[in-house]
Amino acid sequence: MSLLSVSGVGKGFRGLRALSDVDFQVGQGEILGIIGPNGAGKTTLFNVVSGALTPDTGRVVFGDRDVTGSPPDRIARAGMVRTFQLMRPFGSMTVLENAVLAAQHRRRSPRDLRKDSMDVLERVGLGDWAYHNATELPTAGLKRLELARALAMRPKVLLLDEVLAGLVPAEREPVLDLLAALREEDGTTLLFIEHIMAAVMRLSDRVLVLDQGRVLASGSAEEVTSDPRVIEAYLGEEPADAED
Ligand SMILES: Nc1ncnc2c1ncn2[C@@H]1O[C@H](COP(=O)(O)OP(=O)(O)OP(=O)(O)O)[C@@H](O)[C@H]1O
Ligand SMILES: [Mg+2]
Structure with a gap:
């Protein structure tokens, strides 16, 4: 059974469809990488999953609880915790x-x-x-x-929003080792948004690719990085905040 299940999630901001019909599941102890161009809806997805935003459509189920629209502190207490892209x-x-x-x-x-x-x-x-x-x-x-x-x-589930951004390569290694250890030693389930592809390739069991609010592809890192649609939408361009 999946530990986290997101189904049919949509979220709009006035005229803009930030997320449309997003479906995915994550199993206990799994590491899911989330990639996609700037503005694809990655952080918005974390905001919905962690309770900061209520989706317009769809459900978020954590364990056996429907947590759609639950306040963030209640979701965090239940064991699903996120980090912020901008530190506060x-x-x-x-x-x-x-x-x-x-x-x-x-x-x-x-x-x-x-x-x-x-x-x-x-x-x-x-x-x-x-x-x-x-x-x-x-x-x-x-x-x-x-x-x-x-x-x-x-946390049982940790949502990491670009934890490597702004770090030089030498500073990234210990963070990557720590994330791997969290899964190996603590069994923590990780969802991590990341633009640094070397990190995505190294850590992910599976990768979800978002583009314009939709799931463009999902599969192993090798599968998605060789998918022509992913190359066209994301990998062909130089991501704004990746240094390598
Ligand atoms: N609170 C908000 N109000 C209005 N528009 C928003 C809000 N939050 C996000 N958006 C818009 O929704 C879209 C998706 O934004 P989001 O921050 O989820 O993208 P992202 O994939 O995390 O991008 P990045 O890689 O740059 O962090 C963008 O067009 C953004 O401007
Ligand atoms: Mg973001």
Whole structure:
């Protein structure tokens, strides 16, 4: 049985059809890469799945629960957590306080929350930054903090919106290793939007290609990257924010 099932999802913004009739399923422990040109509807899809937006049509089923239109905090508490393409740390707090705040819904003692949060910061390589103000973090650090805040919620399903964007190649490797470990060691299911094709090829079990709000193709990374329609719609052009 699939852990996440999206069926017939459509979303419009005034005249614009951002998503039309999107269908896909993801199994427990699977890694689904999501690619497509700028404006294809990838982030909008995450907004619908994570509850930030209610779709005009269709359903989102997580486990045995229909979560369509449920508020984001309820979906997060149920175990489906997303990161934001644009990082939004609380700048007047330390890195550790940011992680603790994210972990708080788990209703544990302050001491356990701090311990769990420190563990998560160590895991993403921010242990040495715990007592720095979040505004002091460089871009790569902010991306790691965004990931740490998501992990502090102990997700079953993690939705990653361009976690590698803005990182130089040497900074990407540890993040990719961490994502692989999340699946191997924790059994976490991952959906990741990414423009960096080397990362998509390396991590994905399956790839979903969106174009103009529709599923253009889905299959193994090899299948979709050799699909002439995908090459024409996406791979033929130089993505705006990929550096390699
Ligand atoms: N809140 C909104 N109000 C109006 N239009 C929106 C809103 N959010 C997204 N859109 C529009 O919907 C379309 C899809 O946007 P979306 O952000 O989902 O694309 P994307 O695939 O994530 O692109 P990128 O690769 O640039 O991040 C775009 O045309 C965008 O301008
Ligand atoms: Mg986007």
